Amino acid sequence: MKILVTVKRVVDFNVKIRVKADGTGVELANVKMSMNPFDEISVEEALRLKEAGKASEVVVVSIGPAKAEETLRTALAMGADRAILVETEDQVEPLAVAKIVKGVAEAEQPGLIIVGKQAIDDDSNQTGQMLSALLGWPQGTFASKVEIGDGKVNVTREVDGGLQTVELKLPAVVTTDLRLNEPRYASLPNIMKAKKKPLDKKSPADFGVDTRPRLKVLKTEEPSGRKAGIKVKSVAELVEKLKTEAGVL
């Protein structure tokens, strides 16, 4: 079985985000970019399934600018076999991403597609769900455990009340949550080897997908800063202030 994994290039999660002066978005010039953390978890899970003999090939796909090749090379250095870059300079919204990945899936015929639960830049949490709907495949979202069986996959999901396990018929779409696994680091020899692994380049037009945005960003704002704290001398004073000043009691 082939596993297709989506990986997005996003601002590194350690970077302190700055909003552009005109409020149209966040500053991306000279900012460290990395693989979306949920996608690292997806790549790790696909590799573990391959190592356990449940998958034969791991193919990674990214939709983004030429520099997204670096992100794909990182996935190849972790151990993925092959990469596909669907190159575009547009900011591609989840629906267009899902349509493109559907096209890739039709060409590649994977048994399982692993998608991150959300991209930490747009926080949409939409792509996996839209992809499953477009393909007409079952979906298991927010996976904290993935077990492949005979023609099926059991996905344990993190839900409000605890954990829920669902059985999906393959092919299926699974979206990954934080506690699924801890992604490996790519070793230096593997980073060198990854430079020679196959990477195909495509364009959204190859899949007949129009990537022009459907949404218009009206405003981007930084969260208001935290107010300085104060020290109180006694519990009684704390309760008094919570009642009279903070108004939370």
Ligand code: AMP
């Ligand atoms: P979102 O729906 O934007 O929060 O993204 C959820 C997941 O969809 C991400 O974790 C990625 O796995 C995938 N995804 C979104 N955008 C892209 C993209 N441009 N290229 C590859 N994968 C993407």
